[in-house]
Amino acid sequence: MIQAQAQQNNHITVQQNNVQLTFTLDEQGRPLYTVQYKQQPVIQPSYLGFKLAEDSLLYKNFAITASEQTSADEQWQPVWGETASIRNHYHQLTVHLQQKTTGHLLNLVFRVFDDGVGFRYEFPKQASLRYFIVSDELTGFALAGNHKAFWIPGDYDSNEYLYSTTPISDINNTEVVKKATDIAVRTAPDPYAVQTPLMLKTANGLYINIHEAALVNYPAMQLHVNTKNNELTATLVPDAAGNKAYLHAPAHTPWRTILVSDKAADILASNTILNLNEPAVTSNTSWIQPMKFVGVWWEMQTGKSTWSYSDFADSTDANGKLIPNGRHGANTANVKKYIDFAAANNIKGVLVEGWNTGWEDWFGNWKENVFDFVTPYPDFDVNALQRYAQSKGVQIIMHNETSGSATNYERQMDTAFRFMAAHGYHSVKTGYVGRIIPRGEHHDGQWMVNHYERVAKKALQYHVMVDAHEPQRPTGLHRTYPNWMACEAGRGNEYNAFSNGNPPEHETILPFTRLMGGPMDYTPGIFKLKGYSADVPDRQVHSTLAKQLALYVTLYSPVQMVADLPENYEAHKDAFRFIRDVPVDWSDTKIIEAEPGDYLTIARREKGKSSWFIGAITDENSRTATVSLSFLEPGKQYKATLYTDAANADWKNNPEAYEIKQVTVTNTTTLTLPLAAGGGAAVSILPL
């Protein structure tokens, strides 16, 4: 049901089902908007506008010159994803404004969906505003109360923080940033800035999510929090000169998104951010293949082997050649072991990090020329390994770590991608660990946002899939670039290897925050949950083994790492069966139950198949997940294999205790899955 109400003076109301948007121009010609859900205020009157370098008042003295309303209801099919088809159903209001003092034109475009609102600013082509610099975006989000917030600091260079759960009034990132010494680069000058997606819960049970969609040619938006009155304001990541964005009309900002529901599950089920992104730039997508992958990686993370061939850049022999340290992970024999393991276990990819020269001296010195992306270490035989992998039906995944030196990567990128094409690489994992070069730029500024997009485009041209580590957090651009499979851009499982790790609640928050914009390469699947760290023997993952299985369902990604060492999987072949079976592309997804910070149960149907997979996880509290299988095909029998925490399991003292049982189920079955503290459950449901 779409209700479009006529404009009354300077006030326009648009409603779609439970969501109502109002636009108003106040007596000073300032644009304002509100959002309501079921008559409850979500966003109270909030200002819109900008300060430009040449017009610091582009937020008032406006008049409405026209407005239009349209609507859309369409279905589209993503190349891969959580569902085979997506409904895009919205009512659109476009308000054409003109600033009376300058003549500048500015449009506001609102799309009202069943589960929220997206809006963006458009700068039409106009004589008085051609090239311009955005000094500040003033978009407000005036919240209606002191909601519970799940937040990480608004850091220009990192999303790899643990989440804090506090009332808005308690937000202050100072201590969080200070203590996060395990993060390579931290730049968080505003103690009251938080990153998006920001997840909120109101006292009366509304779930609100604020983020952005289609971040292109613009800096990432963070939110400045007024802890006194619950007002949030957009704050953009600056460039080296302190400016925010360089635009050329016609231009538009990304969409600002506000999702809202009285059911947490609706937030996770929302496709609004994807719907606000542009369709795929190509229909030639048959080469884009979601996959699981293993990697010469966890062994480096845990200190068993090294990325580098030598321990020091100046460990050279009389001929100037590096002296091997004997612990280099990416050696031909070791990579073959991973290829064998992948081939034997229905895993299509093998990531190899540390294959190329430069790792002796790659990090921390703001050094511009680190890697050339094409020169292997002497013990890594590129051609032999490609032939070996191909003979086993496995792909080796290229690794291009830039150490933050984007200028160097851009110089080498043509060469790097030609190398991939020449050697049969169809996937690349990129990395940006370190301070950005161009110096003064940030990971989340406009220049780097454009860089990541350039990489995705270049990869598309070479038919290469991208998994970007340390970029800006996603905003649904994988719809437009379907080869941009996943990003890290968050605190992954790796933190359990080299830091005190992630608490049990972490994976129950990620879907409501970081994952709202797109898939995360979280690297689940650690089976050896204690005693894996060479340096810190008592280090452990804050998870049970069964929960590690569940993450393959609860943390959606079209590229899922099978992150642990082959020998640790060999030790639990029965449990590993789930990882072998679980797919990475889906026809359907049901959010069974969800509460950010507490628990999450999701069921998904394999793409084009009638098999279902369930993942259920909890935080530090044990619980029982109850799953009605009513989504199964009526009258059909299935074999369900339940991988659950053992009765005596808990993440801290007994993480590797699990039980596996098989039962026959139908659409009338209700499963009861016991979850230990820090535990989870995984279920495969295959048609009989």
Place this chain on the structure above:
Amino acid sequence: MIQAQAQQNNHITVQQNNVQLTFTLDEQGRPLYTVQYKQQPVIQPSYLGFKLAEDSLLYKNFAITASEQTSADEQWQPVWGETASIRNHYHQLTVHLQQKTTGHLLNLVFRVFDDGVGFRYEFPKQASLRYFIVSDELTGFALAGNHKAFWIPGDYDSNEYLYSTTPISDINNTEVVKKATDIAVRTAPDPYAVQTPLMLKTANGLYINIHEAALVNYPAMQLHVNTKNNELTATLVPDAAGNKAYLHAPAHTPWRTILVSDKAADILASNTILNLNEPAVTSNTSWIQPMKFVGVWWEMQTGKSTWSYSDFADSTDANGKLIPNGRHGANTANVKKYIDFAAANNIKGVLVEGWNTGWEDWFGNWKENVFDFVTPYPDFDVNALQRYAQSKGVQIIMHNETSGSATNYERQMDTAFRFMAAHGYHSVKTGYVGRIIPRGEHHDGQWMVNHYERVAKKALQYHVMVDAHEPQRPTGLHRTYPNWMACEAGRGNEYNAFSNGNPPEHETILPFTRLMGGPMDYTPGIFKLKGYSADVPDRQVHSTLAKQLALYVTLYSPVQMVADLPENYEAHKDAFRFIRDVPVDWSDTKIIEAEPGDYLTIARREKGKSSWFIGAITDENSRTATVSLSFLEPGKQYKATLYTDAANADWKNNPEAYEIKQVTVTNTTTLTLPLAAGGGAAVSILPL
């Protein structure tokens, strides 16, 4: 005669002929140096050292751990240049210092030549200093008096200023910078900073030149002037983060050079800056060919035609194609006209600017993606013109204007050079008009210094010669990269086209300043000296026609533009004969007479031939140049053709009045050349 004196305590003296250098460590462990010439002080005791980000005191608490002295006397042959062979004759002192507080090692290496001193800092490989950031270089140049200085502002982004001639005490660039509205980008935050090469003349007739040699991986050095006490201090161009240089030991700075003589001619004859540069990186140099060139260029500078195909980027027809303005210079027919003219007149190159798309909207908006360097306008037929030029024995010169967007150029550079290789381009003129991107960087900062070197290296790899416009000013690197033919990096003849131009003294100062570091693409040879500007009918070049001829000799470059329009040369075929004849590569050079700001007469012998060419120029005052031809081969007769100002010529009222006469000369002849106000004379001397 080399006199090396033993170290006495913390004091070391080195002398070569008239030049004496002392090094001293004072009681606080601060290194100091002095320079004397014939017992006269040139540099009074001046401090040496740095502030680093991690050690703000790297200028004191040093001890001398060792010192060494060596000497060299060798000849080497440049690929091209002002002489066929160059003597490198110096005495070297290396002082090894260790900072007592930190253990840091720092070496000072001095080379004492017959005509001055070069010194640099070396940071040996050491445990306590690996990667480091230079916050400030503190090198002092304490002058012995309030000398006359020929200076331009210390601008981070431009060398295109007119010279001011003032006592040191009057140096203040504020007004100069403010008034230089004809310069695209000006960044001169320090009113007391001047650019190098800085030319000085003392009250008692010493000529002193301060510059640097071999500027690699370091920002350009400017000089901060203490107008109270005549002390100059090195000041480095900062990067976007405010830092000066990122170094990795072992590392060294460029050489700081102090040339001194009681004869101005010795400054011009000096090869010390070249000698302090590294030898050529390649011996495969047969493809490097000095040449004269014409260009589709002056017609755009003067408003007769346009670089752009259309007048506005948004002048498009119904199909989105640009609507031609009918005045596009780089059209196939027009380019053929230049090719014909070049072929008929012993000119090997034809520069074509405006051949590629993007010129409608290329400048002034700090826009990153302007040009792609490979897409021609529809009226420029790349292949047909290449074939036509080749059939005529002429080369087309590629033009790569970056509009300051170095990041964009670096991304496209592989493609651009592959395009050159595919289409037979052997030369490229690069350009950097506009604010630099990476934003916050400057034309003369370390990042861009590295960029220009990368371009030279890439060009070398593709066997392409480079003529760089708007880079940092040269420091002799054309010895190391002999394909790096010339730079603009100064105020060229073009300013006579689009501004009030250059006064008559300008070309008498350039050889003592800008040209000390290397050749300049000044673009001499304007024959139509009035009435050439489409927009400003009374605009004129501040020069006589004969002086324009003389500049081919007085302003050395291995690539010399024949800058005026073919029809303007056709109107003066007799005078044009000199330009046809004059070569661009020399076996020998004699500085006959010289006074900065006043006059200059140079004779040069053609490379491998016995022909000589003389250029004599004056400032706004008429004068007579007297040239003894004693350098000619004894007993041999030559035909001299004298191109001189007519008796009634002067730059302002009668610039195109010249006389040509031929005389037979021998090595006993003395020529008397009349130079009008703003005039000059050119002589060719060919063996009979």
